[in-house]
Amino acid sequence: MNKVSMTVNGKAVSGEVEGRTLLSSFLRDDINLTGTHVGCDTSQCGACVVHVDGEAVKSCTMLAAEADGAEVKTIEGMANADGSLSVIQQAFQDHHGLQCGFCTPGMVMSAAALLKENPQPSEQEVRTYLEGNICRCTGYHNIVKAIMAASGQDVSVIAAE
Amino acid sequence: MYNFEFEKPGSVADAVAALGAEDAQALGGGQTLIPTLKQRLNQPSKLVSLSGIADMKGVSASGGMITIGGATTHATVAAEASAYPALAATAAHIGDPAVRNRGTIGGSLANNDPAACYPAALLGSGGSVKTDNRDIDADEYFQGMFSTALEEGEIITGVTFNIPEKANYQKFVQPASRFALVGVFVAKHADGVRVAITGASEDGVFRWSEAETALSSNFSAAALDGISVSADGMITDLHGTGAYRAHLLGILTKRAVAAAA
Incomplete structure (x- = not known):
C-alpha cells in the first residue's frame, strides 16, 4: 500500500492506495467525489478529465500514487464559492x-x-x-x-x- | 488490473536500482502502459515511475541539435521545441490534450508502437537515444514492432534530434485511437534527405530509401512520381489494407515535401 496526500478542490485529503489504484477510483471511491465519471475506462472518452497541478488529465489513466503531493481539481470544485454555477x-x-x-x-x-x-x-x-x-x-x-x-x-x- | 508495487524515485540512479527487481517495469506517462495493464496483457511486480526525476525533463537546443529529457511530456515538447518547429508540431498532434499532458517522449520511444509519431520523427531526423548507460544511434534503435535496442531495465534519459534545414510530418489520423493510420516524416538535411514512415509496416517504423534517394537529388514532390512501395509486409487491419497504406504513404510523402519548412 502507498500513502498518498493531495489537495483536492482546495482541501487536504490523504489515504492509502494500492499501486494499481487509479486516480479516478481514489476520487470516486475513497473520497466520494463521484462527479468525475468513468465512461470508457480506456482513456478515449474524457468523461474522467480532472486537473492535476493545473493540467487536464484523464484520471482513469493516471495512478493515484502518481498524484501524491499534487493539487487536484474536479468538477465539484468548479462552482463559485457561494455555490452558484461558474x-x-x-x-x-x-x-x-x-x-x-x-x-x-x-x-x-x-x-x-x-x-x-x-x-x-x-x-x-x-x-x-x-x-x-x-x-x-x-x-x-x-x-x-x-x-x-x-x-x-x-x-x-x-x-x- | 493485477496489483503491483509502486515506486517513484527522484534520480536516474535510484530508478535503475528499483528496476533491478524481478519483473519491475518503468512507467513513463502511462498513456499506453496503464490501458495495457487494465487488459491484463502485462503483469509487472513493480512499476517505477520516472515522473519524479527532474533531470529527465526539459528541452534544450544547441549546435544544430535539440535534446529532450526522456520524461518530458508531449505538451511540453509542443510548447518548448521552438528550435525545431516540425518536431513541436508533431508533438502537438499526438493523442489529445489530456493525453499530451501525461504521455512522455521516452515512454513513446521505449514502447515503439508501430503507429506512433515520435519514432518517425526520430528516425526521420536522425539523432540518438540516450540511456542511463549509453547513446544509441537512431538508425540502430528501432528493431521492429514494439521492439527496440533497449536492454531490460534500461531507461531513456534523453533523446537528441538533428535539426534539419527543412522538415514536415504528415499524419493521416485514425480518428478513434488518434494514432497515425500512416504517418510520414520528411527531413532535408545538408547531406541528404531522410524519409521515415510509421503506421504502415509490419516491421514498425522504417526509412523509405528509394524516396530518400530521389528527394536528395531533387527536393520536390514531382521527384516522387513513379516511385511506390510494395504492399507486401504492410499492415492490413479493419481500418485499411496493406495496399491502401502503401498508396497513402506515397501521397503523404509528397504532401510532407510540399509542406516542409
Missing part, C-alpha cells in the same frame, strides 16, 4: 450543452483547461481541443457554443443544428 457551467446550461450529462464533467474540465491557455478560441480550436472528449447525445454543437459563450464571444452565428 461561468462555464452556466454557459452549458444556457446553451443546452448537455443532454444526458454523463460526459459533462469532463467537458467542463477540458473547457476550463482550454480557456486558461486560449481565452478566446475560435470555433475550430474548440472542436480540435475536444478531440479527447466524447459526447454521444449533443452532436457537440451546443457544447462548442457554450464554450465560445463562456469565453465572452458572440455565438449567434454558430450553427445550431
